[in-house]
Amino acid sequence: MPNSxxxxxxxxxxxxVFRTRGGEVHAVNSVSFDLAQGELLGVVGESxxxxxxxxxxxxxxxxxxxxxxxxxxxxxxxxxxxxxEPRELRRIRGGKxxxxxxxxxxxxxxxxxxxxxxxxxxRRHLGLNxxxxxxxxxxxxxLVGIPDPRRRLANFPHQFSGGMRQxxxxxIAIACEPKVLIADEPTTALDVTIQxxxxxxxxxxxxxxxxxxxxxxxxxxxxxxxxxxxIVMYGGQIVEQGPVSEVFSDPGHPYTxxxxxxxxxxxxxxxxxxxxxxxxxxxxxxxxxxxSFHPRCALALERCGRELPLKMQIRGSHDAACFLAKTxxxxxxx
Amino acid sequence: MPHASSRKLKCRRQMLDEAKTxxxxxxxxxxxxxxxITAGVLRRKVGDVKAVDDVSFEIVRGETLGLVxxxxxxxxxxxxxxxxxxxxxxxxxRIDGEDITEASHSKLHRLRPRMQMIFQDxxxxxxxxxxxxxxxxxxxxxxxxxxxxxxxxxxYELMDAVGLSREYSNRYPHEFSGGQRQRIGIARALALNxxxxxxxxxxxxxxxxxxAQVVNLLEELQDRMGLTYLFxxxxxxxxxxxxxxxxxxxxxxIVEVAPRDLLYEQPLHPYTEALLSAVPEADPExxxxxxxIILEGDVPSPENPPEGCNFCSRCPKVMDICRRVEPPVTSxxxxxxxxxxxxxxxxxxx
Ligand SMILES: Nc1ncnc2c1ncn2[C@@H]1O[C@H](COP(=O)(O)OP(=O)(O)OP(=O)(O)O)[C@@H](O)[C@H]1O
Ligand SMILES: Nc1ncnc2c1ncn2[C@@H]1O[C@H](COP(=O)(O)OP(=O)(O)OP(=O)(O)O)[C@@H](O)[C@H]1O
Ligand SMILES: [Mg+2]
Ligand SMILES: [Mg+2]
Numbered sequence: 001m002p003n004s005x006x007x008x009x010x011x012x013x014x015x016x017v018f019r020t021r022g023g024e025v026h027a028v029n030s031v032s033f034d035l036a037q038g039e040l041l042g043v044v045g046e047s048x049x050x051x052x053x054x055x056x057x058x059x060x061x062x063x064x065x066x067x068x069x070x071x072x073x074x075x076x077x078x079x080x081x082x083x084x085e086p087r088e089l090r091r092i093r094g095g096k097x098x099x100x101x102x103x104x105x106x107x108x109x110x111x112x113x114x115x116x117x118x119x120x121x122x123r124r125h126l127g128l129n130x131x132x133x134x135x136x137x138x139x140x141x142x143l144v145g146i147p148d149p150r151r152r153l154a155n156f157p158h159q160f161s162g163g164m165r166q167x168x169x170x171x172i173a174i175a176c177e178p179k180v181l182i183a184d185e186p187t188t189a190l191d192v193t194i195q196x197x198x199x200x201x202x203x204x205x206x207x208x209x210x211x212x213x214x215x216x217x218x219x220x221x222x223x224x225x226x227x228x229x230x231i232v233m234y235g236g237q238i239v240e241q242g243p244v245s246e247v248f249s250d251p252g253h254p255y256t257x258x259x260x261x262x263x264x265x266x267x268x269x270x271x272x273x274x275x276x277x278x279x280x281x282x283x284x285x286x287x288x289x290x291x292s293f294h295p296r297c298a299l300a301l302e303r304c305g306r307e308l309p310l311k312m313q314i315r316g317s318h319d320a321a322c323f324l325a326k327t328x329x330x331x332x333x334x
Numbered sequence: 335m336p337h338a339s340s341r342k343l344k345c346r347r348q349m350l351d352e353a354k355t356x357x358x359x360x361x362x363x364x365x366x367x368x369x370x371i372t373a374g375v376l377r378r379k380v381g382d383v384k385a386v387d388d389v390s391f392e393i394v395r396g397e398t399l400g401l402v403x404x405x406x407x408x409x410x411x412x413x414x415x416x417x418x419x420x421x422x423x424x425x426x427x428r429i430d431g432e433d434i435t436e437a438s439h440s441k442l443h444r445l446r447p448r449m450q451m452i453f454q455d456x457x458x459x460x461x462x463x464x465x466x467x468x469x470x471x472x473x474x475x476x477x478x479x480x481x482x483x484x485x486x487x488x489x490y491e492l493m494d495a496v497g498l499s500r501e502y503s504n505r506y507p508h509e510f511s512g513g514q515r516q517r518i519g520i521a522r523a524l525a526l527n528x529x530x531x532x533x534x535x536x537x538x539x540x541x542x543x544x545x546a547q548v549v550n551l552l553e554e555l556q557d558r559m560g561l562t563y564l565f566x567x568x569x570x571x572x573x574x575x576x577x578x579x580x581x582x583x584x585x586x587x588i589v590e591v592a593p594r595d596l597l598y599e600q601p602l603h604p605y606t607e608a609l610l611s612a613v614p615e616a617d618p619e620x621x622x623x624x625x626x627i628i629l630e631g632d633v634p635s636p637e638n639p640p641e642g643c644n645f646c647s648r649c650p651k652v653m654d655i656c657r658r659v660e661p662p663v664t665s666x667x668x669x670x671x672x673x674x675x676x677x678x679x680x681x682x683x684x
Contacts, residue, residue, distance in 0.1 A: 020509060022501070047513025047541045066509075102512040102539070103457040146406075147635035159369070159383075162454040162535065163405025163568075185512065188538040189454065190405050191568045192612040193629055218513075218541045221614030225621040245618045262542040263571065263616045270574060270595075274546035283499050 007034035007075075008212050009058070009180060014072035015287070016050075016057045019065055026284040027053040029236040031072075035180065035212050040202070042223035042244060043216040044259070045233030048281055051216045052102055054233075055182050057082075059097055060089045076180075095125040098173035100183040102216075104165040108157040114141075114168050115153030118175060125176045140171040145197050163189040170198065174205060181205070182214045187222065199226055220263055224248060229317070232256045235282045235292030242318025252312070252320030254297045291322070299324055359530060359562045360393040360416065365425035367411050371637060384636045385411040387586035388425070393530075396556065398563040400577030400594070402570060402609065407583045408636070409566045410454055413532040416564065417449040418442060429530060447477045447526040454534040454566075456515040460507040466493070467503040470521045477526055492521040497547050512539040520548060527559065534566045545569075549576055570613050574598050579669065582606045585644040586636050592670040602672045604651045643675065651676060 016028035028050045035041055043051050056062050058074050059081060074081040076097075081089065093099065101107040108117060118137040122128050128136060134153065141149035144167035157165055166189045173181055181202075187195040199222070205211045217223060223230055223244060230247050232240040232255065240253040251257045258277045279296035282288075291297070294304035303323060312325040319325075366389075368382040386408045393399045401409050414420040416427055418434045427434045429449060437445065453459035460469055470489045474480060480488065490500050496517040507515055516539040523531055533552070537545040549572060555561050567573050573580060573594075580597045582590045582605065590603040601607045608627040615621055631648040634640050640647050646656040655675050664677045 018509070020505065022504060025509075045541065047539070047544050048511040052511060103455070103515075106457050145633060147633040148637065151635075151637075161406040161410060167405070185539065189535065189568070191403065191609065192570065192614070193609055194405050195568075196612045196614075196626065196628075218539075218545070219614070220542065220616035221621070224616050224618045225614045248616070248618055259541070259543060260616065262546050270598075274550055274575060275543075276546040276550065277543040280497065280499060283501055 008037045008039075008077075009035040010073075010075040011054075011058065012073045012075075014054065014057060014074070015070040016053055016062070017068050017070055019068065023285055026287050027236055028057060029287055031233075031236075031238055033231055033238060033241065035214060038206055038210040038212055039229065040206065040213045040215060040227045042227030042230040043214060043233065044218065044220060044223060044230060045239075046235075046255075046259075046281055047218075049233040050236040051233055052184050055099075055184060055214060055216065058182070059093055059099065060084070060086070061093075061099070091125075094121045094172075094178075095176050096178050097180045097182065098176065098178035100166075100169045100173045100181070100186045102184040102188075104157075104162075104169045104189075107169060108165060110157055112156075113153065114155050114157060114160065118153075118168070118172055121172060122175055136175070137171075140175055141168070143201060144168075144171050145194050163191070163194065166190060167194075167198070177205075177209055178211065180212045180214070182216075184216045185218070186215070187217070187219070195222070202226065220248075220260065232259070235288065236284055237288065237292065237321065239293065239322070240318075240320040242314070243316075246315065246318045250314075250318075252314045252318065252325040253293075253322045254299050254324070255293045256320070357395050358392040359395040359430055360564070361428045362392070362412075362416065363390050363426050363428075365389045365412070365415060365427060366423045367408070367415050367420060368423040381637055384586050384639060386415065387636075387639070389583075389586075389588050390425075391581055391588060391591060393562055393564060395562055396560045397578045398556065398565050398576050400573040400580040401564055401566045401583065402568065402573055402580060403583030404585070404609075405568075406636070408586045409583055410534055412583075413451065413534050413564060413566055416532055417451055417530075419451065447473070448529045449531070450523040450526065450528040451532040452520050452523045452534060452536040454538070456512070456519045456539065457507070459519055460515060462507055465504050465506055466498070466518055469507070469518055470525055473522060473525050488525070489521075492525055495524070495551055496521045497544055513541065513544060516540060517544075517548070524555065528561070530562045530564075532564045532566070535568065536565075537567070537569065537572060545572065552576065570610065582609070585634060585639055587644055587673065589645065589674065590672045592667075592672075596667065596670055602666065602670075602677060603645075603674050604649050604676075605645050608650070643673075 012032050014028055014031045018025040018027055031054055045051055057069055069082060072082060115137055118140060119133040122133040122136055137153055138149040141152055146152055146164055146167060170186055187198055227244045230244045231238050234255045240247060240256050251260055262275045277296055282292045289308055290306055291304045291309050294300040301323060309321045309323050311319045311321050313319045314325055365386055367386040368384055370379045371381040371383060372378060373380045389412060403409055415422050422435045467489050470492055471485055474485050474488060493500055498517050520536055537548055565576055577594050579593050581588050584605045590606050601610055608629050611626040627650060629648045634647055642658050643656040643661050646652050653675060661673045661675045662678050663671050663673045665671050666677055
């Protein structure tokens, strides 16, 4: 039996590589993190930094080839998902682990009605009969704020707006009340009031079912409001992680600092030219041997171009992979 | 005094400029787009989804009009109808004087390079069988006569501009992250130096730094070449940054249009108020105490909009009249219109 105090999912040293005609792409490099029972873990980071690939690797959603999981371990309920049988994985996906994809059009099937696509997992994983599954499907659409849900079940995905498709994805992912929900940019196509409604729903799911959630987003405002801990990714690695209030108020990695400095505000003063982080994202041809942020880092030392910085503990569970991260050793660790 | 006279000259020029009222590039009049609802094997029509229901607005040349509103309220449909990717059910759209709604195929083909769209769903809008260079190059081949070398140069230039490494030019769309795919779509839309671009959630899939890079690029192009944008977005912070004016939609209608600063400082329509109050802030401390207006009540569907004002079923300030009479459009300041009984001059509002 898994230890009920231990993490629900524990990822160790995950490495995912794509083989392409142009050579290898090292999309995920030595990523390790834990997800506790009932926790909401926010994941932020640069576009192309490996957030989606990391999460898809966990539950075997990447086609192999071209993807290859070079190393790692993903412990869930006492077994390693990376070595699980495909059948077992299919049972877990959509059952115990729900997934909301970043791109709704790729994961909703255009030739089936929305209703069919929600009803099908309800029947397969929960064994509901047709009538009960349809009833539940309409309830789920209602939960995600889609008006006139009964009639909408008969629609095809192209008859929904972008944000409605995203909410259908969300409804499918929570349909079987999974233990873990992995949501990849689940609210990018939603306006703030409906986003607030989905966030409220997520709070209920956590409270009532103890669901653990991984929430990938570019919206730092959402992360600030809902998550307990946050992971910051850059160039296929986790460069910082910790409790959200600490990471936001006292970011340890220069990338996190730069990222937090680029958000345009709705309230307060309006700025004329938006700040960006100068320079280009790394091309991930090799597994990194130095800090991948150093070419763009204002604070870079000579050493940063030679060595790979290891995780430095800043305080408690807050750490950053940077030589400059100020550590505040607690007496117990010193 | 030479000084005074030069000032006078400038003054006169200004007056002349004003006399030549800013020219509107896009003029939308009473636009309606309905999708038929069919039933049974014979696909009998049983009703309409009124996705866009009587919408009028203008966009001045060189201006950015922000378009915001609830998910499913008809923003994408407006954008598509504006450049005739969809046929209007009623009403008209003129771009630079040319009636788009009535234009023939050959005329549309001629106008295409001047009006482009950045699509909300990047995956669905990119041909999976073409490489990035192929996708960005496609409109260039179709509409411009460039040598192979010049075309590649242009493609590289565009890739630089949206922050995609040139080394990716031979990759296929599925080999990219969500945000990288979005940037391919942006590069393609800009390939022909259009006059007017409908940007439908162009930055939703990007991290804030790359969002800023893309938005700075759009602004730079606007300054340099006088581009005009319809900027559809849920990101109210970014809309505040980029838009000159903002239109707010609710259930197929425009409920408020105003110059940017007025809208953000003092929203008039109760829906706009609720919307602005719901924007989360990137600060866990502020988030703990932020007050927002929560909308209760039935969410109406565009097939069966409520009697009177479309927002009446959820409006925190609803009055009796709102459930009976459609609110008239009232102008409260220059360029500022609101469709709400609270502001109607002759209404029985307080
Ligand atoms: N099939 C593939 N072949 C080659 N490279 C790939 C493939 N899929 C993804 N990549 C690359 O892997 C890297 C990580 O991609 P991933 O989708 O995880 O990024 P992300 O952090 O989710 O970004 P975004 O915020 O833009 O969605 C990217 O640089 C991407 O180009
Ligand atoms: N092809 C179609 N057939 C039937 N209904 C449609 C079609 N396209 C859109 N609709 C409906 O029209 C309404 C408006 O959709 P639209 O895509 O314009 O919304 P939107 O404002 O862009 O929303 P979002 O912010 O979620 O992208 C929705 O109710 C949608 O279901
Ligand atoms: Mg992604
Ligand atoms: Mg849309």
